[in-house]
Structures are given as C-alpha cells and as structure tokens.
Amino acid sequence: MGGKEHAYIQEAFESNWIAPVGPHITSFEKELSRICNDSSVAVLNSGTSAIHLALILLGVTHGDEVICSSFTFVASVNPIMYQGANPVFIDSEEDTWNMCPDLLEIAIKDRIQKGKSVKAIILVHVYGMPAKIKDIIKIANKYNIPIIEDAAEALGSTYDGQQLGTFGKFGIFSFNGNKIITTSGGGALLSKDHKLIDKAKFLATQARDEKPYYQHSEIGYNYRMSNICAGIGLGQLEILRDRVHKRREIFNFYRNTLNKFNNILLNNEPNKSFSNRWLTTILFSKESTIDKEQIRLHLEKKNIEARSLWKPMHLQPVFNKYKMFGGEVSEKLFDRGLCLPSGSAMNEKDISRVTHEIKSLYEK
Numbered sequence: 001m002g003g004k005e006h007a008y009i010q011e012a013f014e015s016n017w018i019a020p021v022g023p024h025i026t027s028f029e030k031e032l033s034r035i036c037n038d039s040s041v042a043v044l045n046s047g048t049s050a051i052h053l054a055l056i057l058l059g060v061t062h063g064d065e066v067i068c069s070s071f072t073f074v075a076s077v078n079p080i081m082y083q084g085a086n087p088v089f090i091d092s093e094e095d096t097w098n099m100c101p102d103l104l105e106i107a108i109k110d111r112i113q114k115g116k117s118v119k120a121i122i123l124v125h126v127y128g129m130p131a132k133i134k135d136i137i138k139i140a141n142k143y144n145i146p147i148i149e150d151a152a153e154a155l156g157s158t159y160d161g162q163q164l165g166t167f168g169k170f171g172i173f174s175f176n177g178n179k180i181i182t183t184s185g186g187g188a189l190l191s192k193d194h195k196l197i198d199k200a201k202f203l204a205t206q207a208r209d210e211k212p213y214y215q216h217s218e219i220g221y222n223y224r225m226s227n228i229c230a231g232i233g234l235g236q237l238e239i240l241r242d243r244v245h246k247r248r249e250i251f252n253f254y255r256n257t258l259n260k261f262n263n264i265l266l267n268n269e270p271n272k273s274f275s276n277r278w279l280t281t282i283l284f285s286k287e288s289t290i291d292k293e294q295i296r297l298h299l300e301k302k303n304i305e306a307r308s309l310w311k312p313m314h315l316q317p318v319f320n321k322y323k324m325f326g327g328e329v330s331e332k333l334f335d336r337g338l339c340l341p342s343g344s345a346m347n348e349k350d351i352s353r354v355t356h357e358i359k360s361l362y363e364k
Helices: 004-014 025-035 047-057 078-082 101-113 132-143 194-204 227-237 240-258 291-300 328-336 348-362
Strands: 042-044 065-069 088-089 118-124 147-150 170-172 186-192 280-284 337-340
Touching: 004 025, 004 227, 004 291, 025 042, 025 186, 025 227, 042 047, 042 194, 042 227, 047 078, 047 118, 047 147, 047 170, 047 186, 047 194, 065 101, 078 088, 088 101, 101 118, 101 132, 118 132, 186 194, 227 240, 240 280, 240 348, 280 328, 291 337, 328 337
Parallel strands: 065 088, 065 118, 118 147, 147 170
Antiparallel strands: 042 186, 170 186, 280 337
C-alpha cells in the first residue's frame, strides 16, 4: 500500500458508501480515464468480468470463434467458454513473446476459408510487454475483426507514449492482488465508445431497467466494484508511477547482475515500447548446462519462490482440442523460462539474495 488508501477507505466508512456504488467508484473511473486517453471506463470486480462483458457487447455467442494468444493466463480464455464460443490459439513471436502477427493473419484466412465466424481477437500484453500492436491492428482492420486488448498485466506500459489497453475496441485491466497496483480484487473495462461502457455498467449491475421497481429485460451480472475497493484503487493510482519505476529498477538489477551469464536471457523492449516490467522473467538458452527446474528447485530450498512462465493454453487439458496455429515459441518459453521474485516491496538485499543463489549454481 502507498499510504493514502486508508484515508479513502475511512472516508467510505464514514460516509456509509459501502456498496458497489459511490463517489470513489466515480473518481476511480475518472482517474483511469485521464490515464487512458479519455476512454470511458467501467470498474468491475475482476479483469475476467471485463473480458466477459466485452465479448457479450461484441455479440459473441455459441459456436462463434475468438482468436486468442496461447501464451497467457487462463483468465484470458475462460470468458470465451462462458459464451459457448470456441478459442483459436495463436503462438507468440520471439521479440515480445506476444501474439505473432504473421500467424494471426494465417489463422484468420484459414477460418474464413473454412466458413467460421471469427467475432473477436483477444490480444494479451504478456508480463507488461507491449505486443506488436500496430501490426496486429492493421491485420484486424483488414478483416474487420474487433480487438479486445487484455492489458491485465500492463497498466503503466505504453507503446509510442500511449497507454496499453487504449488501442483496441475494448481494453481491460486487472487490479488483482498480484498486479502492479491492486484493489485487492478488481478490474476495468474501457472503450472510446461511451455508449458501450454505459451498456457494460448496466449489464454489470444485474441489467436492471430504469423503472421505479425491479424489472429486467436482459440477463445481467453482479460484476461491479465496491466503493471500498475503488477507494483502495484511488490510493494506488497515486503511486502507479512509483510502482512502475520500482519494477523497472528490479528488472535492471537482475539484468545487470545476470547478463554476464550468456545462457540467461532477458527480453529487451522493442522500439517505441515501454514495459512496466510487471514481472522480471528470464529464459535459459538451449545451450545452458543448467535448466529452469534446477534453478527453481534450488531457489525453493532457499525459501525463494520462482515460477515457470505461463503454460500455453493449447497445452492445457481443458483446451487441448481447440485449433492452434504454431506452438514452438510458446512451448519453448514454458520449457525454458522462469519468473523471478519482482514484488514492489523488495529491496536490494532481497534481489541480491536471489541473484546470489542463481550465480552459485553456475559457479559450482
């Protein structure tokens, strides 16, 4: 926590605004809008809810197809299943580890040729690294397919100075407890189309009609954020820049310490890309004599948690029957990659302990 959150929470209690309505929600949405090129914003109870509402608003329904990155967290894909639609997975490219534009166009052509209805593209900015957004937008526009920009991990990341999540038809953020700022649990849906966001807010509050009694003409959802959580978010937004600076400091410490090992790779930012470095990730080259599992288990013995990079969706048992284009890059990332401890509360001593243990294995 940054310090101001408690004051906002106390204000919510004192004013008795506890429910999923209240002034902190309005203020949080306005502050997010200011950061996000004046996009309209609905704050919700999760990033997953935001993706689900985006799919509903785009008319995705049973039997439709939605193209999605394979190298991502499952929350990017689950809402596709909620709608009875089918995911089509796209492999990563080597530079940013995000959706490969070339494979995306191959997939679109294939699905059109087979008579499939592709209703949306869910583009993920994995680990806060900007995808090749301009190339992907160009392809999406060519085939008139709207983009849902999953920037759950990428608040504070930009491409050409523009906040990620503001390039597509919809953008989504997550404020889960592990994100760069948190509301304990929560998310946001944003769009330049304010009418769509108004509709999202309507659906997120059980789709209650404007009547002096409870009337419902559509199916709704209980997806809105509470005023208390929004108060936490307001406090967190005030220190977003500090959080991004800290995460980038952590990444740079790891890079400067580990770059002497030729077999440990840290991905660079492509031109015009600025990553919040939500998590510091490392990749072991094919020539490395030590693999990621040796490192992970060694760190675990020292009470240091490291995790594998995302296991691709096309390798998940629940999704292994769905169409995949490519696979080699994301499978390599999973096989050889680790996320290192990257929390904003880490100090130099903490990070030094992690790098010391990694170096100790290489220097044996």
